[in-house]
Amino acid sequence: MARRIGARPSKVPEADAKAPHELTFADVPEEFRPSSFRDVWLAVVPLHVDETNEQHCSLAYGLSCDEVERERAVGHRLRADAHWRARLASETREVEFRAWLDERGLLKANGQPIRGWTSRDFQMWDQARREDDGR
Secondary structure, three states: OOOOOOOOEEEOOOOOOOOOOEEEEHHHHHHHHHHHHHHHHHOEEEEEEEOOOOHHHHHHOOOOOHHHHHHHHHHOOOOOOOOOHHHHHHHHHHHHHHHHHHHHHOOOOOOOOOOOOOOHHHHHHHHHHHHOOOO
């Protein structure tokens, strides 16, 4: 028996109709697709750390903005984590994707995606779709 790749259909009522609509990964906006990560999410992250932004400082240096300022004041050079931009883009995308899932009733009470709608499931579906399209 072949394993089905992709989200389990979810019965979500459409705004205009009473009949339920089966929601699949094909209904997910293009920007949330894993294959769009570099072009959509990573592309908007600045190349340099904004040392007035707590999230930037935390991901880049593992410090708060105040701690970064104190380190700089005593002449310490700080080296940003090589993957801070990817982590920032990933966190931002995850928050937005979970909001999209939540609007459609696809999150459990604990905030985790329901079975079949995890990031890993979505990644497998997107990869299979791209292979089918020859990308």
